Amino acid sequence: MSRLPLTIAFSDYDRVAALSNGQVRPDGIDLNFLTLPVEETFFRMARHAEFDVAEMSLSSYCMTLARDPAPFIAIPVFPSRVFRxxxxxxxxxxxxxxxxxxxxxxxxxxxxxxxxxxxxxxxxxxxxxxxxxxxxxxxxxxxxxxxxxxxxxxxxxxxxxxxxxxxxxxxxxxxxxxxxxxxxxxxxxxxxxxxxxxxxxxxxxxxxxxxxxxxxRIFPIMHTVVIRREVYEANRWIAQSLLKAFCAAQRKTYADLAESHAFKAMLPWLPSHVEEVKREMGEDWWPYGFAANRHVLDTFLRYHHEQGLSPKRLAPEALFAPESLENFLI
Missing domain, CATH: 3.40.190.10 (Periplasmic binding protein-like II)
Known part of the structure; x- marks a missing residue:
């Protein structure tokens, strides 16, 4: 049986490296993985919907939900998070x-x-x-x-x-x-x-x-992962398949950071930093999935509405494919 080819645009993150190099393959999907600067990905996706799947600014994505029809649907994967x-x-x-x-x-x-x-x-x-x-x-x-x-x-x-x-x-x-x-x-x-x-x-x-x-308990979310809505509607199973794959790639990064005999990141005191982050933020300090991030998303959506960027206050559940709200891996 043939696999579904999808083009995906993403930045060069450690937590997606296993997807870009083929170590992790989404069930039933062949990824054409384009590594691009985030500004280029965002512009091309927001203006022209050039890719089947892409990372996108959380704010930009929320703004697109006011369109009729909304061009994208997201899954609860958050490749970029930054304290500001x-x-x-x-x-x-x-x-x-x-x-x-x-x-x-x-x-x-x-x-x-x-x-x-x-x-x-x-x-x-x-x-x-x-x-x-x-x-x-x-x-x-x-x-x-x-x-x-x-x-x-x-x-x-x-x-x-x-x-x-x-x-x-x-x-x-x-x-x-x-x-x-x-x-x-x-x-x-x-x-x-x-x-x-x-x-x-x-x-x-x-x-x-x-x-x-x-x-x-907020680690601010910057980007999420969106799918072109027509691609998703024709293949509803891909939301769960992609979510599983992103989780698997992230777990590999967690494992890489735990290796202390030969560091996989260029940080001289990497084990100490990882131990500190675990003490401050827990074992899964960069959580994917909906449940673990609902309070973060709800706060952001309040800000988005208060600042005039969304005409109504969105519910966190409205952002994501229903199939991805509950996942047995998370």
Whole structure:
């Protein structure tokens, strides 16, 4: 019996390496695995639905669910998760020494709808009282001018947003004090080239992130895995098959990190780091599956709606193929 060929686009993560190199094969599926930068994958999938399966920004995916028909369906696999206190940068010209001082200020992002800024705006709102309606929002290229939103925004009047000029970059605007803060997945170059002008909002961000996790039990989800809806509808079994395969590939990475005789990651104190993460976050510190992540997803979906990105507050269950909500492997 022939196997179903599917093209999948993904970044070069250790937790999917066993899928990309063929050590793990999804039941009944032959994968044409394309390793691409996340920005390229997101743009091509969001704009043109070029791939059968792809990783996608959680925020972008949630925005597509407002379309009729919705072009994608997800499975509860989360290849990218990042704590984001270390991704908040401020201009020293703005005199900001506390997160609460961001109220009423000018805050910028590569894109307003990106998942990372959704989490950061939510944290600032929940923990420091900086409401999205109380700041001025800007978006544009951090290092290169001309970046635009991948998906069209339809924000409520309470959210004051505008793109920066076509020749401007956020890295320079931050250093020059033209914006007060930048929330971005990557540090701006001016953090190093102009250290007197740009600094992190949380200097000891790792301590802030550990305290945040201890208090909330949230390890922020950045990306999920989506399937083109017409491919899924024609082959409903692939949701479970892909979920099983992603779980198997991740288990191999967990096993690789546990090997202490010859490290498989270039970290000098790898065993110590793994032991610390287990103490802080548990044995399955990067959980896949729906049940273990429902509280994280529910928090994110609240933020997404509060920030004007989804017209109604989505239920976590609405994001995923029904077949993938319960899995005997998770």
């Amino acid at each position: 206190h270390g991704s908040m940068f401020v201009s020293t010209k703005s005199g900001i020494s506390s997160p609460t001082q961001l109220a009423g200020k000018r805050i910028a992002y590569p894109e307003y709808q990106m998942t990372a800024p959704v989490w950061m705006r939510g944290i600032l709102s929940d923990d420091y009282g900086v409401r999205p309606s109380e700041v001025l929002h800007y978006s544009g290229g951090v290092e290169q001018p001309g970046r635009i939103e991948k998906l069209k925004l339809n924000l409520p009047p309470s959210i004051r947003w505008q793109p920066i000029g076509p020749e401007q970059t956020l890295a320079d605007m931050l250093a020059d004090g033209e914006v007060d803060a930048l929330l971005a997945a990557r540090p701006p170059s001016t953090l190093e080239t102009r250290p007197d002008a740009v600094r992190r909002l949380f200097p000891d961000y790792a301590a802030e992130e550990r305290a945040y996790f201890k208090r909330t």
